[in-house]
Amino acid sequence: MSEDFYSVLGVDRDASEEEIQQAFREKATEYHPDVSDDPNAEEKFKKAKKAKEVLTDDEKRQMYDQMGHERFQEAEKHGATEGGRGGMGGMGGGPFGGGGGGMNDIFEQFFGGGGSRSGPQQGADLRTRLTVDLEDAYEGVTKQLTVNRPERCPDCDGEGHPPDADARTCSACNGQGQQRTVRQTPLGRVQQTQTCPQCDGEGTIYSETCSTCRGDGRVQEESTLEVEIPAGIRSGQTLRMDREGAPGENGGPKGDLLVEIQVEDHEEFDRDGDDLQYHLPISFPQAAFGDTVEVPTLDGTVEMDIPSGTQSGETFRLRNKGMPRLQRRGHGDLYVQVQVVTPEDLNEEQREALEAFAEAGGEEIDVEQGFFEKLKSSF
Structure with a gap:
């Protein structure tokens, strides 16, 4: 990983933890392998995840800022960054000082994981795409959207086990949900904390897992939603549907669904922001003597005057005949470029x-x- 962690997330070096978390959520919704079409999505997601883990740990972030990117990575190879500054032996604190949280798996991170499991956590935002035609973007419409998304398992209510399953304390972590190891490195004794793999951080082992979700607490379901397309929307712009994303953890609310809009090309009009362009064929006599012609728009046909002596390629402007301005008043303009057509057959x-x-x-x-x-x- 050669990029600076701040650059990976696109934040300033003085960014707050909240800003870092928000930047990571945006990267996660864009590059998580389950939803992204980017061929390098998995690698980009891992980079963003790693950057977030370091920069939201106060002690690791301080170490990172003091040591720089390359030295921090070298120290990390020897496990000297685990457990925070105390594990550095000489950078403050005793050999077992500080405390670093274990690394959660990708699935947990994507669906609102990270940190303690004890409190409610909002689910992650999900992303999808919706294609509309230019007429829909002009008028503003309500479209139906079908998405395949994770939902809380209805049979176990997201718990991952049947309600009547027997529970016992995990012997591997004594119910703590974490395992700690201490080892000697060239940089001193360090403490490493990781999520208990036997109970997956729950601290409890159940006699059965839910057969519907296989213990995940979530199932993939197809849902049909209605999304409001505002007049004037452009390709690449994103609509946010509140609480239509992934389910939260421990009773937390759902995330949001981000719908990226793609406006199809039109066979007659070219779009440039809020303006439209149209190519109008005219005859030589019309160009020479002038004429009044009919011009199509997205709101019906209008008349336009062709002055005498008009040259082929000349452009005329029809005000307020373009696209609606999104969240603003008025419309763009329609630019009509005339092309003098030479007849192929003459009597x-x-x-x-x-x-x-x-x-x-x-x-x-x-x-x-x-x-x-x-x-x-x-x-």
């Missing part, structure tokens, strides 16, 4: 008229060899 009368036009302008054109190509190039 005899049209051909004679064009020949006369060319002669009146003093042009000597070989009609049989390249008349239309030369006419086209003149525009």
Whole structure:
């Protein structure tokens, strides 16, 4: 891991613990392997998780800031960062001072884990995508969204075991939920604390596990939700659905569901922020003499004046005919670029008229060899 922990989470070096936790939650919802399409999602998630673990431990963070990234990682290889500063032997405290929490597994971290299991913890935010067309983004609509998400197991109420299962104190950790070991390293004696693998930090062993969730306390279920798409939304913007995320721990509330919106390309309009662009084909006579033409918009057809002498490629602006401005008043504009279309097939009368036009302008054109190509190039 070569990146500085602060850079991994995208926070300042004086960031508070709350800011660090929030930054990690955002990274987790973006890069957790269960929900991310990023090919490097697992590695990025591990980096963010490691950065959060160090920077939310006051003693480890102090060590990290004092030693720097490379030296801290070297010390960590020898286990000298476990147990906080006290484990450094000479950096303050006795050989067993401080106390570092064990590393929780990825599943627990993703669904609101970390820290003590004793109190309620909010579930993690989940992320999904929803594609809408440009008309939906213009009008603002209510769409149905189907998501496959973890839910509290209905058979064991999230406990992971049947209600009538026999319980006994875990002998491996004496009911503490953690195991501590002390070992000698080149940097001194250090204490390492980790979650008890036998009881998974619960401190209690049950005679049975729930057959529905296999002891996880959660099951994957498909849910259909309704999401309000506001008028003017753009691709890449995210809607937050409160309490529609993963279930919390120990009775904590659910997290949120983050819905990233993708607006499909339109066959007629190109979008640029709140503005739209439209290419309008016109004839040579319309460009030469001027005309009033009909222009499609997302709110119906409107009329637009083409001045005489209009050149191919010229752009006209129709105010307030673009996209609604999200959470603001008004609309963007519609920019209409005209393209003079050269006819491919002419009747005899049209051909004679064009020949006369060319002669009146003093042009000597070989009609049989390249008349239309030369006419086209003149525009």
